[in-house]
Amino acid sequence: MRKRSRKIVARIIGRLWRLFRRWLFLMFSFGPMPQHIAFILDGNRRYAKKHNLKMGAGHTVGFNSLVAVLRYCYELGVKQVTVYAFSIDNFRRKPEEVKGLMALMKEKIDELLDEDTIVHKFGLRINFWGCLHMLSEPARAAAERAMAATANNTGPVLSVCVAYTSTDEILRAIKKSCSKKTAEGCLRFTGDPVRDGACGAIAVADLEENLDSADCPDPDILIRTSGETRLSNFLLWQSTLTHLQNPLPLWPEFSLRNLIWAILEYQRVYPYLEARRRSLAKKHN
Template sequence: MLALIDLEMEKHGRKPEPNIFGSVWRFLRRCLFLVLALGPMPNHIAFIMDGNRRYAKRRNVKEGTGHGVGFTTLTSVCQYCFEMGVKYVTVYAFSIDNFKRKPEEVQSLMDLMKEKIDELLEEESIVQKYGFRINFWGSLDLLSEPVRLAAEKAMAHTASNTGPVLSVCVAYTSTNEIMRAIKKSCARKRLGTRGYANCDGESVCEDIDGCVTVADLEENLDTADCPDPDIVIRTSGETRLSNFLLWQTSLSHLQNPNPLWPEFSLRNLIWAILEYQKIYPYLEARRRLAKKEN
C-alpha cells in the first residue's frame, strides 16, 4: 500500500493520471484514511517547509525550482490533510530573517509567492474544491506591494468560507508576532475599549490588574482564532523551531522527518499521524494538567 502511495505521489502534479487509476487511487485513499481515523486524529498540523533550496541544489537545477516543487507538495499535503479530517493546516513560508538573503533571491520568491497566491484563487484550485479559508500571518507590510495585495485579496475572497483553514506565515517570526500582540493590547487599553485602566506602554500601571495579561496577549496574536497545533513537522531532519509559533507549541508533538519539503510524501504524513496517535495519551494528560494549573 505504501509503495503505491509513493508511486502516486511521484506522479502527483507532474503528469495527468488515467481516469481509472485516479478513481482506484481515491478509493484506496479513502479506505486508508478511514482506518487511520480509528485512532485520535489531529485537528491542526503545522509545517516548517524546510529544504527547498537543498532540493534544487541536489538536482542541479535553478534554486527557484525547489520552491515551485515545494508549492506542489503543499497543495498535495493540504488535500490529504483535509481528506483525513484535519481542520487546520499552518505553514511557515517566509521568515522575516529571509529578507537578509540576496535581493534577487528575495525578489524571485516574492514573484513566485504572488503567482501561487493567484493560482489558489483560480476556479479549479484546491481552494474552490474544498471551500477553505486562507489566512496570512505576519508583518504583511514588509512584503512587496503586489504580494501584500494578493494576500489581502485571497483573505477577503475566502473569508466567508466554512471549510478547512490554511494559514500561511509570511514575513513572520514568533517574537515579532508576540511584540505586535503586546502593542495591540496596550493600544486597546489606552483607548479604554475594554474598560481596563489606561496604560501608556511606557510607565508602570497604577492598577496592576489593568496591565497586559496572558489572555490579552492571546486575543491579539495572529493565531487568536485558531487552536494550537497538535503536531509541528519540520522537514529535512532539522530539529529547530526557527522562531515559529513559539507561544503556541508548548504542548505540540514535534517531528523532524528526513525528507526535504519537496520530497515530503503521503507516507511521511501518515507516519507522522501514527507517531502522534502513539504519544496522544501523554499529550492529553499534559494538556489536562496545564488547564488545571491555569
C-alpha cells in the same frame, strides 16, 4: 488510439488511488486525529541544488508538494493547517532571490484562487500571518485578495506565515494589548499577575487575543522537514504541548507516507499529551 487508452488507464488508476486513500483515511479516523498541523517548509533550496535546478525551481516544486499535502490533510479531516513560508530573516538573502520569491508567491497565491483548485473543492479559508507590509506590493495585494475572497468560506483553514517570526508576533500582540488598555484608561501594574489581569494590566489572555493565531487552536503536530530540529522562531507561544517532528525528507520530497507516519507518531503519544493538557487546565482553574 494509444493516447486515448493511456488517458483511460490514467483515470482508472486515479480512481483506484482515491478509493485507497478513502479506505486508509477511514481506518485512521478510529484513532485520535490532529485538528491542527503546522509545517516548516524546509529544504526547497537544498532540493534545487541536489537536482541541479535553477534558483527558485525548488520552491515551485515545494508549492506542488504543499498542494498535495493540503489535500491529504483535509481529506483526513484536519481542520487547520499552518505553514511557515517566509521568515522576516529571509529578507537578508540576496536581493534577486527575495525578488524572485516575492514574484513566485504572488503567482502561486493567484493560482490558488483559480477555479478547480483545493480552495474551491474544500471551501478553504486562507489567512496570512506576519508583517504583510514587508512584502512586495504585488505579493501583498495578492495575499489580501486571497483573504478577502475566502473570508466567508466555512471549510478548513490554511494559515500562511510570511514576513513572520514568532518573537515579532508576540511583540506586536504586546503593543496591541497596551494600546487597547491605554485607550481604555486602565493600564497599570501591581506585580501580581492575577490582580493585574483584573485591574487592567496586560494578562496572558490579552496577548493571546492579539496574536495572529487568536482564532486558531494550538497545533497538535509541528513538522519541520529535512531533519532539522530547530523551531527557527515559529509558533513559540503556541507550541507548548505540540508534538514536534523532524522527518528527513526535504520539503519537496515530503509525501503521503511521511504524513501518515507523522499522524501515527502523534496517536502513539496522544495519551501523554492529553494528560498534560488536563493537568495544565486544572492548574489554571
